[in-house]
Amino acid sequence: MPESSASLRQSLQAQVDAGWCPGLVAGVRLGGRREILALGSYGFDDPRPMDAQTPFRIASLSKLMGGALTLSLVADGTLELHDDVARWLPELAGLRVLASPETPLTDTVDARGPVIVRHLLTLTAGFGLDFGQTPYAAATRDFLWGPNPPGMTPDEYLARLGGLPLAAQPGSRWMYHAGADVLSVLLATASGRSVGELLAERITGPLGLTRTGFPTGSEQLPAIYEPTENGLVEAAGYRDAFAAPPRFESLAGGLVSTVPDYLTFLAALADDTLLPSGLREEMTSDQLEGSQREGFTEMAGPEESWGYLSAVQTGTGAGWSEPGMWGWAGGSGTSAAVYPNGDIGVLFTQRFLTGPTDGFDYFWEPLGAMRTARP
Structure with missing residues (x-):
């Protein structure tokens, strides 16, 4: 040696x-x-x-595989980086945004634009881990962040996420973790394949x-x-x-x-x-x-x-x-x-x-x- x-x-x-x-x-x-x-x-x-x-x-090293898997669907035309995710995930259509990060969840304004695929990849969709002691943090920390994957079905997860306002305008701020979970649901819905099947077909199988x-x-x-x-x-x-x-x-x-x-x-x-x-x-x-x-x-x-x-x-x-x-x-x-x-x-x-x-x-x-x- x-x-x-x-x-x-x-x-x-x-x-x-x-x-x-x-x-x-x-x-x-x-x-x-x-x-x-x-x-x-x-x-x-x-x-x-x-x-x-x-x-x-x-x-979280899973995230790099998630990025590569997503871009494989971009490469074959299944997705485009600027696609509105509500096309496949209607729960994320018409979202409201907190007027400021510390305000109550009822104090909201219109979103200036949709959440797009690129926002999920860059973790700038407007939702994710809030490190502060805010109403948004209290409402989301138990399911948007944790050492284990969400303990619920994708439908349950999206229903809960869609029922909350965004913490920031889409594309305005990096917030950790949750964008990759939403992306997981998006890939399965857009492709008609489970995430595990996609991973086997496009990454783990070929390699x-x-x-x-x-x-x-x-x-x-x-x-x-x-x-x-x-x-x-x-x-x-x-x-x-x-x-x-x-x-x-x-x-x-x-x-x-x-x-x-x-x-x-x-x-x-x-x-x-x-x-x-x-x-x-x-x-x-x-x-x-x-x-x-x-x-x-x-x-x-x-x-x-x-x-x-x-x-x-x-x-x-x-x-x-x-x-x-x-x-x-x-x-x-x-x-x-x-x-x-x-x-x-x-x-x-x-x-x-x-x-x-x-x-x-x-x-x-x-x-x-x-x-x-x-x-």
């Missing part, structure tokens, strides 16, 4: 040895060469060793991703742990939510995958073998402007922005990163990114993130050193 690769393994092993999590799996592609590192066990009380084929809940998709209930998932004041505690409900096929097939956070599968998916995107190059470039380029960035900056900081269901680095960033990187992270402890030259890093862990300041420098810093040391 090259010295630089050994340093990456040592850094990952140190996290496991320190009890940061019981196990993890990482994958890299540098200069076209791939390597998978699996360390530790399925749980503190589960001695089964992690391996390359260990399935993980990938949480040979045999261990990626929505849960069936038969997956042997590792334990997931939540940091508390008393140490790590297993979040049993988080794993239980994937013990059966979902009522709601969520591209916001509902997929299961392995590190080799996800690495293959990112490589196909980066190499323009999954989407036409122009659409992939749009997906992985900054698509926000002006006040749209305020919500994203609140979550990720000023040196990142958002494309189509993928973050995009716009500033200098950390020493291991560079402008033009794209990817994202998942709340269950997953992270993945692609460098402008096509190098890739993927890390799946078992530890919930506690907030946007949590990071994976113990993975990305030695990976950056590997890139620097490469001839």
Whole structure:
């Protein structure tokens, strides 16, 4: 093993040895060469060793697959980016908008235009996670955001969403998460296929991703742990939510995958073998402007922005990163990114993130050193 690769393994092993999590799996592609590192066990009380084929809940890394799936329907003409989503989702027609973010839900004005497909991809539709203590936050936080996919059918979800005003004018502000769930329903309705069928036909099947998709209930998932004041505690409900096929097939956070599968998916995107190059470039380029960035900056900081269901680095960033990187992270402890030259890093862990300041420098810093040391 090259010295630089050994340093990456040592850094990952140190996290496991320190009890940061019981196990993890990482994958890299540098200069076209791939390597998978699996360390530790399925749980503190589960001695089964992690391996390359260990399935993980990938949480919000599902969003990148949702972006690619949507753009595949744009490529074949099923959708257009500026289509009014009410064409397929009538619950989202004629929506009202809060007069200001803090006002009661009854204080509304007319929407200045419709919610379009592009708004869902850029998370600027006007609905989503509200970090404040507002009436809108109180009315939506239990179903527009959470560690698990919506615990209701798509019809129930849309009826509830359509019965509320938008928090912001369509296209005016980035708001996290919910646009990807609405997009999941839209894709199924517009295509006449379930999201799982679309994913198998357009992404997992063509790429040979045999261990990626929505849960069936038969997956042997590792334990997931939540940091508390008393140490790590297993979040049993988080794993239980994937013990059966979902009522709601969520591209916001509902997929299961392995590190080799996800690495293959990112490589196909980066190499323009999954989407036409122009659409992939749009997906992985900054698509926000002006006040749209305020919500994203609140979550990720000023040196990142958002494309189509993928973050995009716009500033200098950390020493291991560079402008033009794209990817994202998942709340269950997953992270993945692609460098402008096509190098890739993927890390799946078992530890919930506690907030946007949590990071994976113990993975990305030695990976950056590997890139620097490469001839």
